[in-house]
Amino acid sequence: MPPLSAPCSLLLLFLLLVVSVRAAGAGPLAPELVLPNFTASSGAFLESRNGAFRAAVINPGKQQASFYLVVLHVPSGTAVWSANRDSPTSSSGRVQLSTGGLTVLDPNETTVMWSTPQLRSPVAALRLQDTGDLQLLDAGNATLWRSFDNATDTLLPGQQLLTGAYMSSAKGPTDFSQGNYRLGVTTADVLLTWQGSTYWRLSNDVRAFKDRNAAVASMSVNASGLFAVTADGALVFRVALAPAEFRILKMGNDGRLRITSYALVNSSAPVGSDFVAPAGDCDLPLQCPSIGLCSAAGNGSTCTCPPLFAASVTVPGSCTPGDGSTLASPAACQNNSSGAVSYLALKPPIAYFATKFAAPTNNGVNKTACLALCTANCTCLGFFHDSASLTCHLLGGRQLGSLYSGASDSTFGYIKTFSSASKDGSNQSGSSSANHSIPIVLPCVAAFLLLAVLAWFVWWRRKQSTNGKKKKGKNSAMMVYLGRQKSPSRDTGYNADADDDEGNDDDIVIPGMPTRFSYAEIGTMTSNFGTKVGSGGFGSVYKGKLPGGEGLVAVKKLEAVGVQAKREFCTEIAVIGNIRHVNLVRLRGFCAEGSRRLLVYEYMNRGSLDRSLFGRTGPALEWGERMEVALGAARGLAYLHTGCDQKIVHCDVKPENILLADGGQVKISDFGLAKLMSREQSALFTTMRGTRGYLAPEWLSNAAISDRADVYSFGMVLLELIHGRKNRGEQEPVNNAPVAVGSGEHSDWPSGWSSTMTSTASGTCGGDEYFPMVALELHEQGRYLDLVDSRLEGRVDEAEAARVVRVALCCLHEDPALRPSMAAVVRILEGSVPPPEPPVQALGFLRLYGRSYPLPPPTSLTAAAGSVSSASPTAGDAFHLDEPTQDMSAAR
Structure with missing residues (x-):
């Protein structure tokens, strides 16, 4: 083919320039690139090399007034990016490419509807990649702007x-x-x-x-x-x-x-x-119209109006107050000069979608205070209040979303309304307002009177204790009443001292306590205790199902008897029955009929942490799962220490009391040994309680106890999560001499670790590696991966392991005041703050613990308060001293 003459070359160049400034749709699609001085109107104008994507100006739904510059995935017809989504133009609008960038203009080409930002150098080309990325390039082929950095939907x-x-x-x-x-x-x-x-x-x-x-x-x-x-x-x-x-x-x-x-x-x-x-459909915020109640129905859902609301006659599908008032809105609030605010109640189990994940607006407030907060806030459209946890959720926004069924029995919702202006006469309006106020005011008055009676009762009990009229100390802050009341069938004489074990417990009164079941009801729930899922020194645990199909439960059947067993039973109900947290197991109910004492918990299908962590069967917990467990447990303890009206010290933190379920759920359980402290108390003296291997040093030295005792126990649990084994082999006292459980070869210890225990005539143990001591020594050497469970086969980042080892060792400080708070531990585990350097010189006492690990000598226990009494038949399990000492504040 002969070469083109000069005039032909000029003609070809002229044609290319014409193509580059043509209007889109006037010819074939440009492949991959277009040059500046390009103008497009409706239609596609640029195609990627693979043909999967096109840049186009389209009007979805054939709306002549709404044209958008988009990138299309051609095979599916999906718009994967849009430029002027909030400023559509008409069919006469233009898209222009210049050296200054890409611009969308109105029909008169005088108003910029959208444009790329100011660029660092002139544009040389517009390119559509095979990935769907629309890019502006400079003369050196560098990217000046790209649609991938500006995602739309x-x-x-x-x-x-x-x-x-x-x-x-x-x-x-x-x-x-x-x-x-x-x-x-x-x-x-x-x-x-x-x-x-x-x-x-x-x-x-x-x-x-x-x-x-x-x-x-x-x-x-x-x-x-x-x-x-x-x-x-x-x-x-x-x-x-x-x-x-x-x-x-x-x-x-x-x-x-x-x-x-x-x-x-x-x-x-x-x-x-x-x-x-x-x-799920009902997990969407607006599956039903505003205030509509969403209910699951087969593969879909249905929408109804909740009680006190009716279907709107003006807006199909919407719900309006049934009394003729109007729903509150920010605009209506500003125009409401009369101030006639009222509320319509939503009873459990009706809940609002936003309360599932949102943190409470306020903590520790009663319903009256929550109502006042909403009334004073023009943007508040209603509120939900939980009387058990004293949390308040204010509902805001331009409108309210859907409701669903799923709230706890203690959570009530209130939707703000304004009295209708069409009502006749001020007296009628005032009467309506009063009628609305009655359901709010009366419960508030009753709650005030109840609080006054409780305050008087607490004061009276304290006075009785001060005057020496009561022999046994009791923590009045728990608001637990264990006295007896005569009934017509049992008025034949009553000996309070003799009947402490087997008497009638029907008069246990605990404010805000969970559902009380009869023994027969629990028998039905558990199919006569047919499915046993666990056991321990406390008794056995059975799987059950709540009446009405409300979910699975775990029923703990307590077998211990005596005054202390009853005290722990009531403590458990009082502590956990009044708190709600995602990382604390929920107590659904209890049974107290004579010596029969049962606790009904939410069901955690993976059981306690020790099964997954120490079990010989099944896959080992991965490092990420272990850190989720650590973080969940830390958050639960932090809430106990700082998120409740009273500080709660768990006193028995260990893997057996950390429960797991599918979906990464982690919950702290077993509050039978917990102690309550006022916010003014920094520490208190109390009976020894807890489990060997997790006891903080202050338990053994007759020192005051604070929430930092839980921090020490958590540090021990954290080391076990790292190591994947118990910090020390279990011991059973046989004939007053400690002996290794399952003597012989310990296959559950990592290779290279000494795990044999020797028994001497004196009853001391030697030769057993104590993992906290080993962790301290390897920390000093910087050998963090040597501490990690060998079953993970190196699937752990060394920096991550180092961080967790450091925070665990910081939790083990001998001085409680120098241990971090659980809130600080949470922040460290979340990665928001770096871990402090463990005080190696202050952790030397671990070496003493490592040389000998028997129970504390009787002298130290006697100094603490009396003689040791096991809380369970199994040695090495949770234990406490039988007689409590007086709780008192101990400033530190």
Whole structure:
């Protein structure tokens, strides 16, 4: 072919320039690149090399007034990015590419509807990658701007959503403007929110696995699934999905997050099962219209109006107050000059979607105070108050969302309303307001009187104790009454001293206590105690089901008798029956009929931590799971120490009292030995209680006890989580001499560790490696991976192991005042603050513990308060001293 002449070359160059400034739709699609001085109107104008993506100006739904610049996934017809989503233009609008950037103009080309930001150098080309990334390039082919850094409602493979950024849903299928649903990434989680209220967390989704406790830097989707990673690429969360070549993650206009999979990038038909979150209809914030009550029905849901509300005649599907008043709104509040505010009650189990994940607005307030807070706040549309935990959730936003069934029996909701202006006469309006106020005022008055009576009773009991009229001390702060009341069937004479074990317990009164079941009812719940799931010195645990299908429960059947057993039983009810926390096991009910004492807990299907951690069967807990357990237990203890009206010292923190369930649930249990302290108390003197191997040194030295005793026990548990074995082999006293349990070879110890125990005539033990001492020595040598459970086969980051070992050793300080608080431990485990350096010189007492590990000598116990009495038939289990000493504040 002969070379082109000069005039022909000029003609070809002229034609290329004409193509580069043509209007989109006037010719073939440009492949991959277009140059500046380019103008496009409606239609596609740029295509990726693989043909899977196109840049286009479209009008979804054929709306002539709403044209958007988008990137389309051609096979599925999905808009994966939109430029001017909040500023659509008409069919006469223009998209222009210049050396200054990309711009969307109105029909008159005088108003900029959208544009890229100011760039550091002139634009040389607009490129559409095979990944769907629209890029502006400079003359050196460097990227000046890209659509992947400006996600709208979709995430593609290779695209990252960074921490602090979010994607917003479209308002509708044909309206690309930003809706109220958002997908955001924080350093701790991935969230779905509606009007600022969280309704889904990746960490709470049962399909998600958390690999480590570290700060999340970004989220992405690829051929293997959904991932949240740190800044250096380490995995934090993952959702494993069936392998697929191409995936689209989209924030739907209905509030759901969907991941759609395709066999190839240019495939049109989805393959496999999509990931949808949240999974349940009633988990969405607006599945039903405002104030609609969502109920699951088969594979879908139904919407009804709650009691005291009726279907709206003006807005189909909506609910309005049945008394003719109007729902509160910020605008109505500002225009409500009469101030006629009232509330309509929502009884349990009706709950509001936003209270599942949101922290309470206020803690430690009664319902009257919560109501006053909402009334004084114009943006408050209602509130939910839990009388057991004294938490207050104020509901805000532009409108209220859906309701669902699932609240606890102690949680009541109140929706704010304003009296209708159409009511006749001020007297009628005043009467209506009074009628609304009665359900609020009367309970408040009753609650005030009850508190006054309780305060007088506590004062009287303290006075009786001071005057020496009472022989045995009792912690009045627990508000537990154990006196007897005569009944018509039992008025034949009563000896209070003789009947402390087997008498009638029907008059146990504990304010706010859980449901009281009869023994026959519990027998029915457990199919006559047919499924035994655990046992111990306290008795046995059976699996059961609450009446009405309200969920599975674990029934603890206590077999211990005596005054102390009753005291622990009542302590358990008083402590845990009045608190609510995600990391504290919930007490659903109890039974007290004579000597029959049973506790009904929520069911934790994986049992206690010791089974998973020390068990010889099944896979070993992965490092990420262990850190989840540590963090959950730490949060539960921190709440006991700082989140309740009174400080609660658990006194028996150990793996057997940490329960696990599917979905990463971790809960502290067994509060029978707990002690309550006022916020003014820094410490108290009390009887020895706890379990050998987890006792803080102050228990053995007749010193005052504080919440730092739990910190020491938690440090021991943390070392066991690291090591995967008990800190020391269990011992059983046989003929007054400690002997190794299961003597011989200890296959549960890592290779190279000494684990044999020797028994001498004097009853002392020697040669047994005490792991806290070993941890201290290897910390000094910087050999942290040598401390980690060998079953993990090196699947642990050394820096992470070092951090956890350091915080564990800090918890073991001999001086309680120098141990970190549990709140500080939580922050360290979360990674928000670095761990302090363990005081090696102050941990030397561990070497003394390591040389000999018998029970404390009788002299030290006698000095503490009396003689030792085992709380359970099994030696080495929880124990305490029989007679309590007087609790007193001990300033430190």
